[in-house]
Amino acid sequence: MSPLPSTKQERDTLRREMLDAGRSRRAIAREMMRRWGFRPRAAWRYANGLSQETAAGLFNARYDTDGRAPMTGTRISAFERWPHSGERPRLEVLRGLAVIYETDLTHLVDDLDLKHLPESHRLTMLELIQAREARDKEVPDEEPTTYAQNSAPGDGLPAAEREVVTLVAHESSEHAERAERRDIGEATLEQFRADVSRLAYEYLTGEPFALLMEMRRVRARIYSALEKRLWPRDQTELYFLLAALNGLMANASQDLGVTPASDELFRAGWAYAIAIDHRPLMGYLRGATANAAYWQGRPRHARDLAASALEYHSDGHGAARLHLVHGRAAAALGDAATARRSIAAARDAAERPNHDDIHDGLGGEYGCAASKRAYLAGSTLADLRGEEPAAIDALLEATALFAAEPESERSYGCEAIAHINLAQTQLRSGDLEAVDLSLVFGLPHSRRIDALEKAFSGVRRELATPRYHGNPLAAELDERIETFIRDTITHDLRELP
Structure with missing residues (x-):
């Protein structure tokens, strides 16, 4: 539904009257949505009495750290028009606008927004909405408060109005008492x-x-x-x-x-x-x-x-x-x-x-830890032709660091892959005799994770090169790898009915 026509004077008058009556910006935004059909982002901006350019300026003043002034009045307008047209506001943008408008970011979206969000973003927003709704249950719905604007302060207030002020204080105390409660x-x-x-x-x-x-x-x-x-x-x-x-x-x-x-x-x-x-x-x-x-x-x-x-x-x-x-x-x-x-x-x-x-x-x-960093660096170098010596040095360092760690802090998966990638690099360098995969082959069935099978594919590619055709040691190694892969936990999961 397109917003109904409204003038700035009408909006400003409504805002001033509701503020004078003690109503919140949330109530003002709701009334603007009801009366003129505004979408939430526009309604909250109007509830704060801001133009699009002013809202953009406040956003940049708070979040622009490199002087690029990324927010403009045109972009604010585009965010407000979405999803009919314009630009979809990212979650970071909604969070920033919520701070500027002094509200929760979930108040800046409606059902139409949720229908058009990417699925992962929609699920994130629903999580946030559910959390906000749970908090809202703890807070009673606001009631409009009216009082004489020109009464003298303090003891000069009429009794009825002094009673209202006292009631306001009691309401805060009661809410603070609820806020103090904690079940954990x-x-x-x-x-x-x-x-x-x-x-x-x-x-x-x-x-x-x-x-x-x-x-x-x-x-x-x-x-x-x-x-x-x-x-x-x-x-x-x-x-x-x-x-x-x-x-x-x-x-x-x-x-x-x-x-x-x-x-x-x-x-x-x-x-x-x-x-x-x-x-x-x-x-x-x-x-x-x-x-x-x-x-x-x-x-x-x-x-x-x-x-x-x-x-x-x-x-x-x-x-x-x-x-x-x-x-x-x-x-x-x-x-x-x-x-x-x-x-x-x-x-x-x-x-x-x-x-x-x-x-x-x-x-x-x-x-x-240093062992994992050496494993990742060596594995990166192992994927680069011409970096075999550096890769072997880094992976040998990684395997030595893993071996020196306490058993309780030793990542068997990363250590095994370090050995596999070392073997692949040694094979590419023509050093079949240096290959030692005994640590990997000794892993129990329940620790033979999916990444090991994928890592072994590189070793098998090297064993399939002409250099190793007819080599009995290479054939034996390939056969042991094939047997290992048949006995992985992921292989068993694939065979489940």
């Missing part, structure tokens, strides 16, 4: 965090399917806690843990070769992370999604996701991993220059101290 304690929150951290470390050494079931159990307990009366910081902490846990579950699903489930879990994690605007967590999840895309055979998508992740996290070991994931994807695309730059950038990022809740606070799989 610090010990419970600490236990949830400890559980997620424990699972992050167990993921390095454990069986993915059994761990996925344990992660699901912990997630259910956090879901249940979210139904209780919480302080805002409690909800933020639980959203943080849910985002991290969904990312870990996505990794486990990827290990099991169930790509659709992995993608869905990453999207769920992203919804929680963006709701609390936790940038290191958003960087981790975007980077983990990039890594999954690499193993799914989508290096271009992996490269773009990793580059995007670096916008959220630029220092420390977590950023180093993002650079290396980006470089590995670039190497798979034959972009040697970008791959080398990424390895150098990872080295620099790792040397810049940075502590955050996800990479350092939870640790385990969320971290990126």
Whole structure:
């Protein structure tokens, strides 16, 4: 429905009368939507008495950090016209406008917006709307308050009006009393965090399917806690843990070769992370999604996701991993220059101290120790022709670092792939006798994850080259690899009815 005609004078008069009557901007926006058929973004702007140019100026003053002044009155207009025409506002834009208009970003969308949002964005918005509606249940619907505007202050107020003022104070006290209530304690929150951290470390050494079931159990307990009366910081902490846990579950699903489930879990994690605007967590999840895309055979998508992740996290070991994931994807695309730059950038990022809740606070799989960085750098070099000596050195360093780590912190998946990529590079260099895959072949069935089968494809390509035709040692190695692949956990899952 197109908005009904209205003049600036009419809108300003309505706004002034409702403010004088003690009504909120939310009530004004609702009345403008009812009376003139405005969509939410326009209604909230009018409720604040702003022109499109003024709203754009306030946006730039708050969020424009590089002087480019990206917001204009024309873009504000385009956001307000969408989806009939104009431009779809990104979630970051809605969050910024919500701050300018002093409201929740979910008040700036309606059912028509939701129908036209991309599915992943729609699910994120629905999560945010549900959270806001849960909060709204705790707050009574506002009632208009009327009072004489010209009465003297203090004791000079007439008795009836002084009673109204007292009632206003009582209402605040009653609401504050409700806000004080809390159905969850610090010990419970600490236990949830400890559980997620424990699972992050167990993921390095454990069986993915059994761990996925344990992660699901912990997630259910956090879901249940979210139904209780919480302080805002409690909800933020639980959203943080849910985002991290969904990312870990996505990794486990990827290990099991169930790509659709992995993608869905990453999207769920992203919804929680963006709701609390936790940038290191958003960087981790975007980077983990990039890594999954690499193993799914989508290096271009992996490269773009990793580059995007670096916008959220630029220092420390977590950023180093993002650079290396980006470089590995670039190497798979034959972009040697970008791959080398990424390895150098990872080295620099790792040397810049940075502590955050996800990479350092939870640790385990969320971290990126020197062993993992050496494995990723060596694997990147292994994909570049002419870099075989450097790749072998880096991968030998990685395997030595893994071997020196405590068993409880030793990522068997990354260590195994380091050995496989080392073998591939040694074969390409003509050094079949140097290949030693005993650690990989010795993995139990329950730890033979999907990535190992994919990594072995590179070794088998080298064994199939003319250099190794008729070589009995090469034939024996290829046969052992084929037997290994037949006995992976993902192979069993594919054969389930």
